[in-house]
Each structure stands twice: as structure tokens, then as C-alpha cells.
Amino acid sequence: MRALTGRIQPYAWGSRVAIAAIQGRPVPSETPEAELWLGAHPAAPSTVDGGGTLADLIAADPAATLGPAQRFGRLPFLLKLLAADQPLSLQVHPDAAQARAGFDAENAAGVPLSAPERNYSDPYHKPEMIVALTDFDALCGFAPPQRSADLLAGLAVPELDPVVAALRSERAADGIRAAVAALLAVPVRTVETAVRAAAAGGDRAPGYRLMVELARRHPGDPGVLVAVLLNQVRLRPGQALYAPAGCLHAYLDGVGVELMAASDNVLRGGLTPKHVDVPELQRLLRYEPAPPPIADPVPVAGGLESYPQLLPGVAEFALSVARVGGPHRRVELAATGPRVLFCVHGRVIANDGAGELSLGPGEAAFVPADRRAVRLSGYGELFQATTA
Numbered sequence: 001m002r003a004l005t006g007r008i009q010p011y012a013w014g015s016r017v018a019i020a021a022i023q024g025r026p027v028p029s030e031t032p033e034a035e036l037w038l039g040a041h042p043a044a045p046s047t048v049d050g051g052g053t054l055a056d057l058i059a060a061d062p063a064a065t066l067g068p069a070q071r072f073g074r075l076p077f078l079l080k081l082l083a084a085d086q087p088l089s090l091q092v093h094p095d096a097a098q099a100r101a102g103f104d105a106e107n108a109a110g111v112p113l114s115a116p117e118r119n120y121s122d123p124y125h126k127p128e129m130i131v132a133l134t135d136f137d138a139l140c141g142f143a144p145p146q147r148s149a150d151l152l153a154g155l156a157v158p159e160l161d162p163v164v165a166a167l168r169s170e171r172a173a174d175g176i177r178a179a180v181a182a183l184l185a186v187p188v189r190t191v192e193t194a195v196r197a198a199a200a201g202g203d204r205a206p207g208y209r210l211m212v213e214l215a216r217r218h219p220g221d222p223g224v225l226v227a228v229l230l231n232q233v234r235l236r237p238g239q240a241l242y243a244p245a246g247c248l249h250a251y252l253d254g255v256g257v258e259l260m261a262a263s264d265n266v267l268r269g270g271l272t273p274k275h276v277d278v279p280e281l282q283r284l285l286r287y288e289p290a291p292p293p294i295a296d297p298v299p300v301a302g303g304l305e306s307y308p309q310l311l312p313g314v315a316e317f318a319l320s321v322a323r324v325g326g327p328h329r330r331v332e333l334a335a336t337g338p339r340v341l342f343c344v345h346g347r348v349i350a351n352d353g354a355g356e357l358s359l360g361p362g363e364a365a366f367v368p369a370d371r372r373a374v375r376l377s378g379y380g381e382l383f384q385a386t387t388a
Contacts, residue, residue: 346380
């Protein structure tokens with residue numbers, strides 16, 4: 001077991017308070033701090049106590065560090081602490097076949113991996129889940145189209161009448177598909193007219209307030225209108241949200257622990273200054289309306305909870321939460337694969353049978369696969385990421 005130091009990503013939408021406060025550093029931070037990456041992803045591998053990166057440690061002895069996860073050829077998951085102070089882009093992630101095909105096609109076309117117009121930075125899919133540490137607002141998946149039609153119709157903008165008609169068609173997925181295509185192509189003046197109408201609507205609907213807020217940060221962006229088609233979600237602390245391949249989503253505000261397959265493939269559709277590829281985004285989207293996949297934690301053992309109902313068919317990762325202290329002075333973690341432990345509250349002592357580490361808020365450890373049992377003591381809240 002080795003102490004792990006993650007890398008902070010200073011994306012513009014990040015908080016200047018949340019990550020620094022959890023780690024006990026002065027606030028506000030000098031720059032926005034959006035994500036703390038804990039893993040071996042080549043874009044920002046964590047460092048391990050004693051020197052080198054986690055990727056180096058794994059490469060030196062993959063059998064001991066990865067165990068059965070050697071079949072993935074890498075540490076297959078990436079754990080993050082995410083702090084959104086502003087909305088993220090509207091985005092979707094590819095499935096495994098789409099990621100491989102897109103990556104190979106861009107390589108064959110000679111698109112450099114560092115090119116800003118690159119869609120696929122690796123050949124892997126990126127299912128992901130986030131567990132809220134604070135109240136957490138997000139958009140996830142398409143809402144019932146009739147509800148979206150009513151919202152857009154209430155704006156009384158004639159240019160949006162074809163979109164409303166499409167959403168009211170008999171086949172929901174076809175209507176949503178047509179609506180998304182039309183909205184992503186509307187001119188700036190139509191977006192501005194719709195936002196003025198939403199602002200005049202006051203508190204009539206949360207969707208109108210969302211439009212006004214998004215337009216304040218991204219004036220004229222068609223993504224402001226597409227956002228109205230999505231489910232608005234507010235997670236309570238401890239609740240989790242899952243974003244499978246093909247699911248259009250955006251995180252809006254809040255702090256959470258995010259776990260995903262170790263990929264950085266993101267197709268963006270708006271609300272961002274980064275590269276937007278509308279045709280590729282549309283090709284990947286799944287247009288069927290559905291309730292957002294939200295779950296409360298399920299008790300597993302004394303002091304231990306998990307979210308198994310959220311991850312059908314995902315082999316790369318699983319997440320559990322240990323709440324140590326009170327009636328659960330000792331909590332045992334068991335796994336057959338590699339693990340990243342991350343403390344978000346209190347002071348938790350982790351013992352893997354060969355030694356122990358004291359983990360405080362914002363501190364992490366890597367446990368290799370050949371250490372099957374880890375016993376926790378102390379007091380606090382600790383997340384364990386491992387393979388399914």
C-alpha cells in the first residue's frame with residue numbers, strides 16, 4: 001500500500017474553494033481547481049510515496065499490482081474529486097466499439113493526439129458515475145418530450161414551432177432526434193429571443209431559469225436550448241448519478257466523487273469554448289427519454305455501502321463508501337483487484353496487513369491486488385474504487 005498524490009486539473013469551470021478546503025490548503029486557491037485525478041491515466045498520473053508515478057509502479061509488476069485486472073492492460077478506472085463552480089459542457093461519451101473506431105479513424109487521418117479538434121484521445125469507452133458530497137445539480141438524459149415541448153411552446157417564439165411539433169410526434173425518440181438537430185442549428189438571434197422570453201417568464205418553470213443562467217455564461221449558444229430537453233437533477237449528499245455511453249449530460253454545480261473507466265473521450269455539443277463536433281455528437285447520442293439513473297447507497301456490511309444497481313455490465317470499476325466510527329470502529333474492505341482509497345472526511349487508518357497509512361481529508365492510497373484485505377479504523381468517510 002502506497003500513499004498517492006493526485007494531480008489537480010485547473011479547468012475554468014472549477015471551484016477556487018472546494019478542493020483546497022477539503023485538502024486543508026488556503027482558500028481561495030490561485031486558480032480554479034476543477035478535478036483532482038487519482039489514478040494512472042497518462043494525461044495526469046498520480047505520484048506515489050517514494051517517487052515515480054502510479055503508472056510506473058504498475059508497469060514494474062503488473063501481476064502483483066493489477067491481479068485479474070491485467071486483462072485490461074492498464075489500471076482500468078480513474079477516480080476524481082470534482083468541484084463544479086460553473087456548468088460543464090453538454091457532452092456524451094462513446095461506447096467501447098465507437099471509441100475504438102473513432103480513435104483508429106483519427107489516427108489513420110493523421111490527426112495529432114494533441115490537436116484541439118481531436119474527438120478521441122484513446123480507444124476506450126467512458127461510462128461514469130458521481131456521488132454527491134454536497135447538493136449537486138446536473139442535467140442527465142432526455143426528459144419526456146411532451147414536457148420539453150410545453151416548455152419551448154411557452155416561450156412563444158415562432159422559430160421554435162417546428163421543434164415543438166417534432167417533440168409532440170408519436171415516436172418519442174424520433175421527435176427528440178429531430179428537435180436536437182434543429183436546436184443545434186438555430187441562429188444566435190433565435191437563442192437570444194428565446195432567452196429574453198424565458199427571463200420574462202420569471203419563476204414559471206425551472207427550465208426557464210436554467211436557460212437564463214446558461215445564457216449568462218454562454219450567450220447565443222444553441223446548447224442553452226438543448227439543455228431544456230434534458231432531465232434536471234439535484235442529488236443529495238450520498239446519492240449517485242450514472243452516465244452511460246450515449247447519454248447527453250452536463251454537471252452544473254456542486255462537489256462530488258466521480259469514478260469512470262480510465263478514458264478522456266468527450267464529445268461536446270455546446271456550453272464550452274472547447275472543440276464542438278455536432279455531427280459526431282448526434283451520431284453517438286441515444287435519444288430515448290428515460291428517468292435519470294439515480295441511486296442511494298446500499299448497505300453491504302457494517303459501515304460499508306455501495307451502488308451496485310447503477311452499473312449494469314460495467315467491469316472496469318465499482319465504488320464503495322466506508323463510514324468509520326461510532327458503531328463501526330472497524331470496517332473491512334475486501335477486493336480481488338487494484339484499489340484506490342480516498343478519504344473525504346475525518347482521519348481513517350488503513351492497514352493492509354503489511355503496514356498502515358493514516359489518511360485525512362483529500363488524501364489517498366493505492367492498494368495493489370495482492371493485498372486482499374484492508375482494515376479501517378479511526379473516524380471518517382472513505383471511498384474505495386476498484387474493479388467490478
